[in-house]
Amino acid sequence: xxxxxxxxxxxxxxxxxxxxxxxxxxxxxxxxxxFNAADTIVVGRxxxxxxxxxxxxxxxxxxxxxxxxxxxxxxxxxLTARLVGKNDKRGINETVHTAMLTSVISGFILVFLGxxxxxxxxxxxxxxxxxxDKSALYLRIYFVGMPVxxxxxxxxxxxxxxxxxxxxxxxxxxxxxxxxxxxxxxxxVLNMDVAGVGLATILSQCVSAALIVKQLLNSNDMxxxxxxxxxxxxxxxxxxxxxxxxxxxxxxxxxxxNIIIQSSVNSFGADVMAGNAxxxxxxxxxYIALNAFNHxxxxxxxxxxxxxxxxxxxxxxxxxxLLTITIGISLGxxxxxFSKPLxxxxxxxxxxxxxxxxxxxxxxxxxxxxxxxxxxxxxxRGIGYSLTPMxxxxxxxxxxxxxxxxxxxxxxxxxxxxxxxxxxSWIAAVVLDLALFIYAYRKILNKxxxxxxx
Numbered sequence: 001x002x003x004x005x006x007x008x009x010x011x012x013x014x015x016x017x018x019x020x021x022x023x024x025x026x027x028x029x030x031x032x033x034x035f036n037a038a039d040t041i042v043v044g045r046x047x048x049x050x051x052x053x054x055x056x057x058x059x060x061x062x063x064x065x066x067x068x069x070x071x072x073x074x075x076x077x078x079l080t081a082r083l084v085g086k087n088d089k090r091g092i093n094e095t096v097h098t099a100m101l102t103s104v105i106s107g108f109i110l111v112f113l114g115x116x117x118x119x120x121x122x123x124x125x126x127x128x129x130x131x132x133d134k135s136a137l138y139l140r141i142y143f144v145g146m147p148v149x150x151x152x153x154x155x156x157x158x159x160x161x162x163x164x165x166x167x168x169x170x171x172x173x174x175x176x177x178x179x180x181x182x183x184x185x186x187x188x189v190l191n192m193d194v195a196g197v198g199l200a201t202i203l204s205q206c207v208s209a210a211l212i213v214k215q216l217l218n219s220n221d222m223x224x225x226x227x228x229x230x231x232x233x234x235x236x237x238x239x240x241x242x243x244x245x246x247x248x249x250x251x252x253x254x255x256x257x258n259i260i261i262q263s264s265v266n267s268f269g270a271d272v273m274a275g276n277a278x279x280x281x282x283x284x285x286x287y288i289a290l291n292a293f294n295h296x297x298x299x300x301x302x303x304x305x306x307x308x309x310x311x312x313x314x315x316x317x318x319x320x321x322l323l324t325i326t327i328g329i330s331l332g333x334x335x336x337x338f339s340k341p342l343x344x345x346x347x348x349x350x351x352x353x354x355x356x357x358x359x360x361x362x363x364x365x366x367x368x369x370x371x372x373x374x375x376x377x378x379x380x381r382g383i384g385y386s387l388t389p390m391x392x393x394x395x396x397x398x399x400x401x402x403x404x405x406x407x408x409x410x411x412x413x414x415x416x417x418x419x420x421x422x423x424x425s426w427i428a429a430v431v432l433d434l435a436l437f438i439y440a441y442r443k444i445l446n447k448x449x450x451x452x453x454x
Contacts (some may be wrong), residue, residue: 006221007163009303010085010312018300022292024165028156029288031169031176040281042183044274044347047193053273054134054141054194055122061121062137063258067251069150070108073099073157077295078381080161082210084222085306092222094233095240096158099215101230102237104155107147114143117341121259126266133274136167141198148202148209153243156211158223160299171211175225179204229369243381246390257398260405261418268355268415275355278296278346279339282356283363286335290328290371293320294378311443317379317437324375328368355415362419373397376433385440387432396428 010285014305069083076099083091118139122132156168179200186196216225249326265276297320335342343356404421 002019009163010299010309014300014312014315015319018293018296018308018323021163021165021299022296024169025292025295026214028165028169028172030285031172032288034179035174040277041346042187043197044192044278045186049270049274049349049352050130050349051134053128053270053277054131055138055197058135058139058142061118061255061259062142063251063255066110066146066149067255069110070153071246071248071251072102072106072240073143073150073153074104074247074298074381075240075371075386076154076288077157077161077241078298079239080158080223081299081302082306084161084269085303085309089222091236093224095236096216096223096225097229097231097232099154099158099212099240099378099409100151100225101232102240103150104147105235106154106269107150110146110150114146115140117141117444118143124259124263126263128266128270128273129374131270138194138198141195142201145202145205150204152209152212155209155216158216158293159212161302162221162223163299167215168212170214171208174211175204175208178207181399221372227341243384243386246386247422250390250393251400253394257401260402261421264405264409264418265415271349271351271414272345272355274349275343275352275357276315276359278343278352279356279359281346281364282335282339282342283360283367286328286331286364286367288372289331290367291374292322293324293371294374297375298377298382302378305383305444307447310448313379313383313444314441317375317441320371320375320379326367328371332364332367335360339364358416359419363422366423366426369423369430372425372435373429376430376437379433380433380437380440383440383444385436388436389424390431392436394427396432397425400428 009017009021040052040055043055076095080092080095080099083095119136122135122139127135152168152171159165159168182203183197183198186200187194187275190196192199209425213225216223217227219225262276266273297316300316300320303312304310304316338355339357339360343353343360346356347353373393377393380386380389401421404424405418408420409417
């Protein structure tokens with residue numbers, strides 16, 4: 001399949017290859033989280049609790065506006081991997097050029113949406129008066145950098161489809177170092193507060209995006225990018241959107257439910273907001289470790305589906321789920337034990353730390369359920385099912401959480417009560433997604449029984 005960094009997903013034992021593929025995705029995800037964590041830590045230590053709350057409480061808004069387009073990049077990953085499995089060189093070439101042009105267009109749409117709707121969403125969320133202006137400033141600066149962020153995400157999706165997860169990690173690592181250095185310079189030396197951390201994030205993402213574009217331009221592999229050939233191929237865009245749009249819409253509705261939850265958190269004041277923001281950064285690492293197997297299941301399944309190796313899909317699924325459960329439980333226990341020292345990195349305020357512990361106690365014990373759900377969704381998207389998993393997620397995850405907030409939480413208004421909604425929603429989604437996967441997989445085997453591996 002070309003360059004040495006690409007993993008052969010179609011032949012030989014799978015477990016080692018899945019781990020090798022997933023580890024750079026985990027590390028890349030952790031680094032992306034650290035972009036926001038570095039912002040949070042620097043403002044928390046050097047600019048005060050109001051600035052910490054301002055930056056930390058923006059995650060739900062960023063996710064709401066960004067994840068729709070990141071969902072389209074999932075469609076890019078799935079389509080490209082399927083074409084790699086088929087060894088369709090023309091299809092891959094058309095997909096790469098369509099995807100990269102789409103990424104730029106998506107980025108500029110996000111600049112417009114972010115600048116225009118940031119303040120109204122913050123008002124809707126009930127952000128306190130002492131926080132809202134700083135939150136709005138940070139978000140508007142952050143969204144100006146969206147074109148390069150989308151270029152990085154779409155470029156990474158293309159490389160992952162070929163089995164190359166190392167280069168995106170290297171490029172993100174370089175950007176991460178730039179981000180931390182600029183954070184410290186802008187906030188401590190220039191006293192730029194939240195504007196400084198927003199600007200540092202943009203500049204670091206420019207570095208990562210430039211490096212990934214350079215990789216695509218200089219490659220001799222099938223994913224070679226020629227800027228003169230950038231064009232929207234309608235059939236390829238449609239194929240991306242069939243998988244990507246449901247994934248993006250699902251992420252948006254997830255984010256909307258999280259905004260409602262964040263609004264409930266905001267009602268308890270700045271200390272609770274700060275504690276929740278810090279804890280969210282910490283359990284976000286657990287989410288990223290588990291979500292890597294969503295991308296792994298998606299890519300391995302897509303390639304084998306494209307190659308007609310349908311029975312190998314089952315082996316991919318079992319391996320990804322076992323690794324998800326093992327890592328989810330193990331890492332959850334570690335974070336549970338060290339919750340206070342970890343929160344102490346973000347703030348020295350005892351109240352902030354205590355509120356953070358309340359969230360982590362629930363999330364660390366149950367997050368492996370989220371991993372199982374995401375891995376199921378990745379496998380389903382890999383075999384062409386994206387709309388039904390979206391509906392399951394919206395009904396089970398978002399519906400249950402929103403219903404919980406407006407019923408049980410209203411009757412028992414305690415900060416700790418909010419987080420019971422998470423495991424309840426994950427369990428419901430896992431049951432339905434598993435039933436769908438079993439049905440879809442059997443349907444594929446029956447339809448293509450003459451092509452399936454013996």
